[in-house]
Amino acid sequence: MKKYCFGVDVGGTSVKIGLFDVEGNILEKWEIPTRTAHNGEAILPDIAQALAEKQEERGIDKLEVVGVGVGAPGPIDKDGMVYEAVNLGWGVFSLKETLEELCGLPVRAGNDANVAALGEMWKGGGQGYRNLVLVTLGTGVGGGIIINGEILNGATGAGGEIGHIHIEDNEETPCNCGNLGCLEQYASATGVVRLANRVLRETTEDSVLRQGEISAKAVFDAVKDGDAVAVKIAESFGEYLGKGLAAIAGVVNPEAFVIGGGVSKAGEILFQFIEENYKKYVFHGSRDAKFKLATLGNDAGICGAAKLILE
Secondary structure, three states: OOOEEEEEEEOOOEEEEEEEEOOOOEEEEEEEEOOOHHHHOOHHHHHHHHHHHHHHHHOOOHHHEEEEEEEEOOOEOOOOEEEEEHHHOEEEEEHHHHHHHHHOOOEEEEEHHHHHHHHHHHHOOOOOOOOEEEEEEOOOEEEEEEEOOEEOOOOOOOOOOHHHOEOOOOOOOEOOOOOEOEOHHHHOHHHHHHHHHHHHHHOOOOOHHHOOOOOHHHHHHHHHOOOHHHHHHHHHHHHHHHHHHHHHHHHHOOOEEEEEOHHHHHOOHHHHHHHHHHHHHOOHHHOOOEEEEOOOHHHHHHHHHHHHHHO
């Protein structure tokens, strides 16, 4: 009898779902809207309905499905308990037990960034490593930590929140979390724009960045063209991120850092700014950690979720 599993990645606007065989091959993937109204009460019933419809469509018996893995934003512990997912309107409840009742299948759940890290280890840029840190440089800075092939959840599933490591004492603008000087204020896509505006104010040097809208992509495109001001911005970005990753390495001693998110589309040119500073600050026992680009893109979440249930 052929066996299957589902990987589910719950986002703020859509839920990505993948049907996998137990060897980890994606057989089909699709999306449904994330209905966050009324404290997200429709999200899990919608997922259960989508899974049931897919099983019926493909003629898959429930006994052929080994289970459902789910990644969702917010702290989620190893037992599938959610400790508030603000973006979805969820409070504190057992995602695992609730979805199991709705779909009649075994469920395992984890924080979305941690689950994506598991996906990159299994099928993406982290293949070959069992101790790694996924760093997602998007609107914020997300992270997932894998130790000995397993997600580091922490007590309430808040392990791996690397974007909120304190990295700068002289910051007057609050981070979205309410604290001051968090890593994501300097190393995210929006953080790169903040650094760019700061450097452009402090210098009168000519730069292509003065001619149009500033974005992280524009900055690193200008770096590739040798723009001196853009290089200064990238150096500042690398100083913050390299120092932050060195601090993380002092705790978890990874074999590799896998860099993903929108900023990572700049490619390996990022590494020359990050690695130099990483090596400057890191304890010697972690100096040889490798830097890799994430490769799964939007599939990291569903792949990691599938891996969660197949473990």
